[in-house]
Amino acid sequence: MSDPTPRIKICGTTSIQDAVHAAQAGADALGFIFAPISKRRVSAAVAREAGLGVGPTVARVGVFLDQNLDEVLRLSEAARVSAVQLHGPLSGGFVRAVADFYPVLRVLRPADLAAEGPLWQAVPGVTLMLDAPQPGGGVPLDWDRLQDTFPPGTWLAGGLGPWNVAGAIRVLRPAGVDAVSHLEARPGVKDPAKVADFIAAVRGASA
Numbered sequence: 001m002s003d004p005t006p007r008i009k010i011c012g013t014t015s016i017q018d019a020v021h022a023a024q025a026g027a028d029a030l031g032f033i034f035a036p037i038s039k040r041r042v043s044a045a046v047a048r049e050a051g052l053g054v055g056p057t058v059a060r061v062g063v064f065l066d067q068n069l070d071e072v073l074r075l076s077e078a079a080r081v082s083a084v085q086l087h088g089p090l091s092g093g094f095v096r097a098v099a100d101f102y103p104v105l106r107v108l109r110p111a112d113l114a115a116e117g118p119l120w121q122a123v124p125g126v127t128l129m130l131d132a133p134q135p136g137g138g139v140p141l142d143w144d145r146l147q148d149t150f151p152p153g154t155w156l157a158g159g160l161g162p163w164n165v166a167g168a169i170r171v172l173r174p175a176g177v178d179a180v181s182h183l184e185a186r187p188g189v190k191d192p193a194k195v196a197d198f199i200a201a202v203r204g205a206s207a
């Protein structure tokens with residue numbers, strides 16, 4: 001029997017048009033980046049409107065890096081996200097505080113996996129995502145090296161695109177995949193064909 005298809009998150013959504021297209025193409029989740037350093041940063045107002053445009057079954061994920069708890073909760077509420085993605089070095093208390101309000105995707109780099117992975121692996125409401133050290137940088141991880149330590153139920157990001165995502169799925173069997181750089185026409189603007197090809201490649205890998 002084949003493995004279930006990984007969940008598909010299309011990150012860096014900055015417009016209603018891109019949100020609707022990704023949802024129609026079959027995305028399970030859309031990422032809205034609120035990190036000030038991102039070239040894909042979006043306002044809570046646009047994220048909220050885009051989220052309202054995609055129907056009841058698509059998750060809306062607020063993405064944060066180096067932001068305090070007040071800001072994470074305030075922006076998440078304003079944007080009406082359904083989950084929160086947390087990057088960067090964070091205390092366990094911070095992650096748990098956010099998880100009291102939202103399902104959390106806790107993003108780790110491979111170097112953090114041994115120390116932090118076991119902390120979150122079995123915690124209800126917290127899902128691990130493994131990503132490259134520079135989020136949104138388009139650089140793939142070394143999947144073969146990770147094969148023995150990749151925890152079951154973990155999501156995968158980092159340099160995924162239509163041409164390589166099936167290979168990543170075959171090696172690591174992630175519960176979800178996430179991408180942005182290689183799905184864009186330019187930073188913050190999706191290429192609809194690349195988004196559709198990415199989703200088709202994920203589905204094809206699990207067929």
Ligand SMILES: O=C(O)c1ccccc1NCC(=O)[C@H](O)[C@H](O)COP(=O)(O)O
Pocket residue numbers: 011012031033035037038039040063064065087131132134135136137138139157158159160178179180181182
């Ligand atoms: O993409 C960004 O600009 C970004 C900035 C700050 C924090 C997070 C960011 N992106 C988060 C994502 O979920 C990306 O999809 C993930 O890092 C993979 O990116 P890519 O390697 O470009 O596919």
